[in-house]
Amino acid sequence: MQVIPVKIEKEIQLDDDLVKLISNSIEILEGDILIVAQKIISKQEGRIADLSTIEPSLLAQGISSQYQKDPRIVELILSESKKIIRMENGVIIVENKNGFICANAGIDESNVKDGFATLLPKDSDISAQKLQHQIKQILGKNVAIIISDTFGRPFRMGQTNCAIGISGMNPILDYQGTTDVFGNILRVTAIAIADELCSAAELVMEKTKKCPVAIIRDYQHENGNKTIQELIRSEQEDLFR
Numbered sequence: 001m002q003v004i005p006v007k008i009e010k011e012i013q014l015d016d017d018l019v020k021l022i023s024n025s026i027e028i029l030e031g032d033i034l035i036v037a038q039k040i041i042s043k044q045e046g047r048i049a050d051l052s053t054i055e056p057s058l059l060a061q062g063i064s065s066q067y068q069k070d071p072r073i074v075e076l077i078l079s080e081s082k083k084i085i086r087m088e089n090g091v092i093i094v095e096n097k098n099g100f101i102c103a104n105a106g107i108d109e110s111n112v113k114d115g116f117a118t119l120l121p122k123d124s125d126i127s128a129q130k131l132q133h134q135i136k137q138i139l140g141k142n143v144a145i146i147i148s149d150t151f152g153r154p155f156r157m158g159q160t161n162c163a164i165g166i167s168g169m170n171p172i173l174d175y176q177g178t179t180d181v182f183g184n185i186l187r188v189t190a191i192a193i194a195d196e197l198c199s200a201a202e203l204v205m206e207k208t209k210k211c212p213v214a215i216i217r218d219y220q221h222e223n224g225n226k227t228i229q230e231l232i233r234s235e236q237e238d239l240f241r
Helices: 018-025 038-044 058-067 071-079 124-139 193-205
Strands: 002-006 033-037 048-050 081-088 091-096 101-103 116-118 144-153 156-167 213-217
Touching: 002 193, 018 124, 033 038, 033 124, 033 193, 038 116, 038 124, 038 144, 038 156, 058 071, 058 081, 058 091, 071 081, 071 091, 101 144, 124 144, 124 156, 144 193, 156 193, 193 213
Parallel strands: 033 144
Antiparallel strands: 002 213, 033 213, 048 116, 081 091, 091 101, 144 156
16 A cells, blocks of 8 residues: 655645646546545635634633633634534534534634634535546546544544545445454454544645645555445444533
8 A cells, every 4th residue: 555645835725626736746546545635625615714804702702711712713613513512721622513523613723824714614525526526527537535634532642634524435444244363253343444544644744744635545445425424423322422
């Protein structure tokens, strides 16, 4: 398996041709898996907020004073969330509108002009599907697309990249019903390969190298039409909510 960085020097703008920008940097091959950073998808789709236009509500002002956050950012967090899960030590954990449990609803002020913030795509699965279909139409290549973002984890230090949108492959490799080397039947082993591929891609993408895309090549995966919801544990199954 190869993990290949794809550098894009251009600052991504609204409606930029991502297929052209990626294919100008590297030849895309049949069966490739493209890991695409959420940030460039958000920029290309115009999911950027001008903080000067945000009017914080009284609730946002109250939270910001308690947690030392910009009230405009807090207002964006509230507007992008279904509900607040926890607020502690200056961290606001929410369930965002796509069902992700994450800090600050995925709103980010890094790698964007001062005074602006990026929001997560409205539907990262649809974003992934559009890019996959465009590559098929323009380049004639069947590929899979995973949109990645950086998430923290409640029981381990450090962040890791996770899938927030997918098209063209199943996000989980389920070993249920197969046997291990001792002949034992595996019953609950399901590997979140979409997340693992995102983490592998981060090793070459990094955060400061103008490398918002990586190609996973020669990894045998199951094609499919599943969505990112396959990876989201329901509240009924979540032992920590």
